[in-house]
Amino acid sequence: MLVSFPEDSILTKHIIKLKTDATIVEIEAKSEWRFEVAFEQKLLIKVVEGNAEIFGTELANDIEYKFTGAKASIYTHEGCKLQYQGEVSSEYISEETEMGHYINLHLALENIRNTAGSKAPNVLILGAKDSGKTTLAKILSSYALRMDRQPMLVNLDPSNSVFSIPGSLTATPISDIFDVEEGWGNTYTSGPTLLHPKQPNVRYYGYDDINTNLKFYKENISRLGLTALSRLQVDLDIKRTGMIVDTPPLGLKNIDLIQDIVSDFEISVIVVVGNERLFIDLRKKFNGRLSLVKIPKSAGVVEIDDAFKRKLQQRAIREYFHGTASTPLSPYTANVDYKYIKAYKPASGNTSVDAGFNPSIDQLGYDLSAVTGDAKSKSKLIESVENNSANLLYAVVAILHAxxxxxxxxxARSSVFGFAVISGADDDKHFVRILLPVPGRVPDKAMIVGEFRYTE
Incomplete structure (x- = not known):
């Protein structure tokens, strides 16, 4: 949950400063402690008494959790005591929480799952930017897991890094708890993990904004929907639980896209977060053909600025190749001749990109027009990329199954095999240097180049 941080809190009486650097926070029942940690800060948290959870995942008592670059909240049903040590930008206790609404929604979904002859609910979560959609998706997934369910968590927001790098759309069976320190946790593509690795099906859209190339975005969600529904048919555990679909910010102008998503994922329940007008219009549009639920926006939600989002995205890319402090990885670098590289980009016929969109590209001196090109290929989904440093240098590329x-x-129809970074390019010698997550030769596969860039 994204939270706001007042300068003063009337609940400071619940915060006790110890003689050491540690601080004890007492949280009353049905309240939450909201905190913010910058990327250059480190915060250690431990539950010393009672029970507590973060986005639906229960925290073990007397186990230290480390957070950096995070905005989150810890909720308790019955009251608890936390001990924290380190740096924190802001923190306060709030009794105004929407967790009661989230729990009631979970119980309603669980009732549908338990009804004899009833199809498990496929849930679509809609709302404006920074309305708490992703928080709700994670909580519903965590609560379903705690009921011995295995939900399929679908992320259709390419700006988020859900079990993959930014620019991706994913459908992931959830069979183990989320990694609360890392946000989501690692996948089987990232090497060994402390928790059971998640196995997402990944499509690579390659842009942060869905309107940059809406045609290619729609193709990817359609293909992902086919894959997700196919998995439901062969996996009884997931079929009995259903899907939870998180989305980018969608409103009244996106009604056609919403209808496509409902069709592609066979949605039976739509949850609208904090947007009454959208809720009413959708109720008229679907006219009783599916269930609609309205959830209020959390009072703690605040806007995430672009700088913070970019740092989250860069961290996700770095962790894909280098791992985390608890599970470090050793990536591999290979030099490859241009002639062995076949790269594509989303076709530019319906592409419109602001040249100042990605500050990291400007800092690298990268020419964005090399990716977007001119409007010459309106009928195609992708088009080939000329192998040169202008197009490939520092590019994050998706290696496809094709x-x-x-x-x-x-x-264009292929899902993702893995990711690589073009860390160097020499036009005179006609070779590129490729950063791979594991040793070995570069797969003899096609690649998709998006707008994301990464340097070490």
Whole structure:
């Protein structure tokens, strides 16, 4: 949950400063402690008494959790005591929480799952930017897991890094708890993990904003929907639980896209967070064909600025290759001749990108027009990229399951095999240096280049 941080809190009586650097926080029942930690800060938290959870995942007592670059909240049903040590930008206790609404929604979904002959609910969560959609998706997934369910968590917001790097759309069976320190946790593509690794199906859209190339975005969600529904048919645990679909900010102008998502994922329940007008319009549009639920926006939600989001995205890319402090990885670098690289980009016929969109590109001196090109290919989903440093240097590329010699339509339909970074490019010698997560030769596969760049 994204939270606001007042300068003064009337609940400071619940915060006790110890003689050491540690501080004890007493949280009353059905309240939450909201905190913010900058990327250059480190905060250690331990539950010393009672029970507590973060976004639905229960925290073990007397186990230290480390947070950096995070805005979150810890909720308690019956009251608890926390001990924290380190740096924190802001923190306060709030009794005004929407957790009661979230719990009631979970219980309603669980009732549908337990009803004989009833199909498990596929839930679509809609709302404006920074309304708490992703928080709700994580809480509903965590609560379902605690009931011995296995939900399919679908992320359709390419700006989020859900079990993959930014620019991706994912459908992930949830069979183990989330990694509260890392936000989501690692996948089987990232090497060994402390928790059971998640196994997402990944599509690479390659942009932060869905309107940058809406045609390619729609193609990706349609293909992801087919894959997710197919998994439900063969996995009884997931079929009995259903899907929870998180979305980018969608409103009244996106009604057609919302209808496409409802169709692609066979949605039976729509949850609208903090947008009464959208709720009413959708109720008229679907006219009783599915269930609609309205959830109020949490009072603690605040806007996440672009700088903070970019740091989250860069951290996700770095952790894909280098791991975390608890599970470090050793990536591999290979030099490859240009002739062995076959890269594509989303076709530029319906692309409109603001040149100042990504500050990290400007800092690298990267020419954004090399990616977007001119409007010459309106009918195609993707188009080939010329191998040169202007197009490839520092690019994050998705290595697809499609072979390099496959037709463009086959490549456009392919899911992601893995990711790499073009860490160097020499136009004179015609070779690129590629950063891979594991040792070995570069797969003989087609690649998709988006707008994301990464340097070490």
């Amino acid at each position: 072979d390099k010699k496959d037709d463009e339509d086959v490549v």
